[in-house]
Amino acid sequence: xxxxxxxxxxxxxxxxxxxxxxxxxxxxxxxxxxxxxxxxxxxxxxxxxxxxxxxxxxxxxxxxxxxxxxxxxxxxxxxxxxxxxxxxxxxxxxxxxxxxxxxxxxxxxxxxxxxxxxxxxxxxxxxxxxxxxxxxxxx
Amino acid sequence: xxxxxxxxxxxxxxxxxxxxxxxxxxxxxxxxxxxxxxxxxxxxxxxxxxxxxxxxxxxxxxxxxxxxxxxxxxxxxxxxxxxxxxxxxxxxxxxxxxxxxxxxxxxxxxxxxxxxxxxxxxxxxxxxxxxxxxxxxxx
Amino acid sequence: xxxxxxxxxxxxxxxxxxxxxxxxxxxxxxxxxxxxxxxxxxxxxxxxxxxxxxxxxxxxxxxxxxxxxxxxxxxxxxxxxxxxxxxxxxxxxxxxxxxxxxxxxxxxxxxxxxxxxxxxxxxxxxxxxxxxxxxxxxx
Amino acid sequence: xxxxxxxxxxxxxxxxxxxxxxxxxxxxxxxxxxxxxxxxxxxxxxxxxxxxxxxxxxxxxxxxxxxxxxxxxxxxxxxxxxxxxxxxxxxxxxxxxxxxxxxxxxxxxxxxxxxxxxxxxxxxxxxxxxxxxxxxxxx
Numbered sequence: 001x002x003x004x005x006x007x008x009x010x011x012x013x014x015x016x017x018x019x020x021x022x023x024x025x026x027x028x029x030x031x032x033x034x035x036x037x038x039x040x041x042x043x044x045x046x047x048x049x050x051x052x053x054x055x056x057x058x059x060x061x062x063x064x065x066x067x068x069x070x071x072x073x074x075x076x077x078x079x080x081x082x083x084x085x086x087x088x089x090x091x092x093x094x095x096x097x098x099x100x101x102x103x104x105x106x107x108x109x110x111x112x113x114x115x116x117x118x119x120x121x122x123x124x125x126x127x128x129x130x131x132x133x134x135x136x137x138x139x
Numbered sequence: 140x141x142x143x144x145x146x147x148x149x150x151x152x153x154x155x156x157x158x159x160x161x162x163x164x165x166x167x168x169x170x171x172x173x174x175x176x177x178x179x180x181x182x183x184x185x186x187x188x189x190x191x192x193x194x195x196x197x198x199x200x201x202x203x204x205x206x207x208x209x210x211x212x213x214x215x216x217x218x219x220x221x222x223x224x225x226x227x228x229x230x231x232x233x234x235x236x237x238x239x240x241x242x243x244x245x246x247x248x249x250x251x252x253x254x255x256x257x258x259x260x261x262x263x264x265x266x267x268x269x270x271x272x273x274x275x276x277x278x
Numbered sequence: 279x280x281x282x283x284x285x286x287x288x289x290x291x292x293x294x295x296x297x298x299x300x301x302x303x304x305x306x307x308x309x310x311x312x313x314x315x316x317x318x319x320x321x322x323x324x325x326x327x328x329x330x331x332x333x334x335x336x337x338x339x340x341x342x343x344x345x346x347x348x349x350x351x352x353x354x355x356x357x358x359x360x361x362x363x364x365x366x367x368x369x370x371x372x373x374x375x376x377x378x379x380x381x382x383x384x385x386x387x388x389x390x391x392x393x394x395x396x397x398x399x400x401x402x403x404x405x406x407x408x409x410x411x412x413x414x415x416x417x
Numbered sequence: 418x419x420x421x422x423x424x425x426x427x428x429x430x431x432x433x434x435x436x437x438x439x440x441x442x443x444x445x446x447x448x449x450x451x452x453x454x455x456x457x458x459x460x461x462x463x464x465x466x467x468x469x470x471x472x473x474x475x476x477x478x479x480x481x482x483x484x485x486x487x488x489x490x491x492x493x494x495x496x497x498x499x500x501x502x503x504x505x506x507x508x509x510x511x512x513x514x515x516x517x518x519x520x521x522x523x524x525x526x527x528x529x530x531x532x533x534x535x536x537x538x539x540x541x542x543x544x545x546x547x548x549x550x551x552x553x554x555x556x
Contacts, residue, residue, distance in 0.1 A: 024166040063202040305441040341480040
């Protein structure tokens with residue numbers, strides 16, 4: 001499977017009063033890492049939205065396990081891959097590493113979503129095109 | 140069990156380019172709601188840290204299920220309660236409602252944490268004092 | 279002039295590793311305070327955008343002076359008023375108080391903005407309707 | 418003068434409901450860019466705090482002019498330099514470019530700050546060491 005790897009430096013502004021990363025920042029980084037994985041697969045988000053007529057791939061479930069804390073100045077790596085493709089939803093897994101050690105694990109379930117004026121919230125799910133899924137096979 | 144209820148207005152700056160709440164904001168609100176529940180129980184955070192010598196109650200697990208999206212101008216209610224007390228960890232549940240409808244559910248596992256110069260990351264868990272737990276019984 | 283007053287509690291997640299409010303949070307609060315002032319004047323943002331066909335009132339200039347720092351648990355008040363109306367731009371002033379003391383001052387210059395497919399960035403300024411300005415006279 | 422240059426990709430989560438960068442994010446980026454400039458000068462923040470006994474260099478003034486908006490997927494460059502050294506304060510200038518065009522300008526006045534238990538807020542300014550200033554001369 002296609003995997004995205006990115007390195008980032010923890011900033012002063014990412015940390016809370018205990019001097020460690022404020023946990024919602026991990027979810028922001030994972031969200032950006034999912035976008036980076038799609039970019040790696042050839043799907044820059046503006047183009048993806050235009051080509052497939054979607055408003056995005058909003059989350060229905062997000063989870064993270066926090067194993068080791070990090071502080072400003074630390075360099076961390078995030079590895080991101082898609083672990084499941086459903087008809088209209090998919091799961092993303094993130095591993096945030098400090099050196100060789102797993103520091104945070106993230107899990108997202110996202111839905112391929114289009115505008116639907118009649119539907120609740122004005123949004124509904126749609127089948128993920130096969131040509132999208134193929135690009136992540138990494139073959 | 141003691142339950143905290145707070146109402147908040149979704150702000151423009153909480154929303155993403157799809158016009159709905161950017162999901163990490165829910166985790167920020169839930170974190171603030173946990174602090175508000177402790178305040179309701181008589182434990183303002185600065186005092187809590189000083190009285191019990193803890194650096195806080197950082198998370199080891201956070202999860203949310205997103206059922207209905209919200210947009211700027213929406214008024215939402217968050218109900219927060221502690222669903223489990225362990226020896227040194229506890230679970231917090233959040234229900235974010237739009238009117239009568241459940242829009243987002245949040246789950247946190249947190250650890251009563253003290254500084255420990257020798258430990259990995261300089262932090263370690265500690266047993267939660269009985270007098271803390273008693274204040275949440277709501278009796 | 280119409281003035282909006284709101285009270286907020288500084289949250290753990292608003293603070294940086296020095297234990298004081300991370301300064302971009304003040305700009306977020308001021309942005310929300312501007313929206314609250316418009317709401318007080320009868321212009322909830324979704325309605326404002328629809329009624330007048332604007333995409334919003336984005337900033338061309340933002341400034342803040344930081345006089346006293348605040349920490350989590352502090353209660354602060356924000357007073358917001360419009361200090362100047364131009365043809366298509368206006369200035370907003372914010373005073374963040376801790377008790378009687380001025381802690382932070384904020385200044386924003388904003389532009390009444392509509393979509394303009396041909397223009398640079400797809401946006402252009404437009405004259406602010408007199409009926410909008412009148413509602414802020416506070417008379 | 419020493420100048421730091423960094424490139425960043427605007428993320429989905431940096432944008433507001435108008436699809437453009439939510440302006441407080443620029444202040445976050447500029448704050449991180451100041452830290453990066455210090456790192457370039459040989460002063461990683463944890464080390465800086467320890468070596469010189471400071472709690473940091475908090476802001477007394479921050480300002481930005483927003484000229485061109487940016488959206489998710491855009492690549493932008495930030496150039497950062499110190500434009501003035503005072504006795505205990507200094508000014509930082511940031512230029513955020515999209516290609517050759519100046520999109521946002523940022524200005525910060527910061528103060529070299531130490532803990533002072535007796536002082537208001539428990540903090541006070543201190544003279545900036547000559548050896549710090551010398552490292553930014555870029556000679």
